[in-house]
Amino acid sequence: MTTLSVPDMSCSHCKATVEAALGAVPEVGAVTVDLTTRKVQVAGPAPAAALLQALDKAGYPATVA
Numbered sequence: 001m002t003t004l005s006v007p008d009m010s011c012s013h014c015k016a017t018v019e020a021a022l023g024a025v026p027e028v029g030a031v032t033v034d035l036t037t038r039k040v041q042v043a044g045p046a047p048a049a050a051l052l053q054a055l056d057k058a059g060y061p062a063t064v065a
Contacts, residue, residue, distance in 0.1 A: 001042070001043055002042045002046075002064065003039055003040070003041050003042075003064070003065040004039065004040045004055070004062045004063065005038060005039055005062060005063050006018060006039070006040055006062040007038055007061075007062075008060050009033070009035060009038050009040075009060055010038070011035070012035075014035070014060065015035055017058055017060065018031075018033055018055065018060055019033060020058075021054045021055055021057065022042055022054055024054065025046050025050050025051060026046065026050075027044050027046040028042055028043075028051070029042075029043035029044035030043040030044075031043075039065055040062070048064050
């Protein structure tokens with residue numbers, strides 16, 4: 001499980017975009033988005049660097065929380 005902080009995420013459109021971007025990364029299982037804390041939990045063995053790159057490409061820079 002990897003937890004990411006995505007500070008620019010604030011609405012349901014943001015949530016859908018983040019879920020889609022992370023879901024497209026190989027080896028990603030479940031993606032759980034919490035808009036209140038602006039954190040995302042990603043299940044699966046995908047490397048954190050690949051997750052961060054996918055979010056950056058989608059316009060949502062993130063850091064590992």
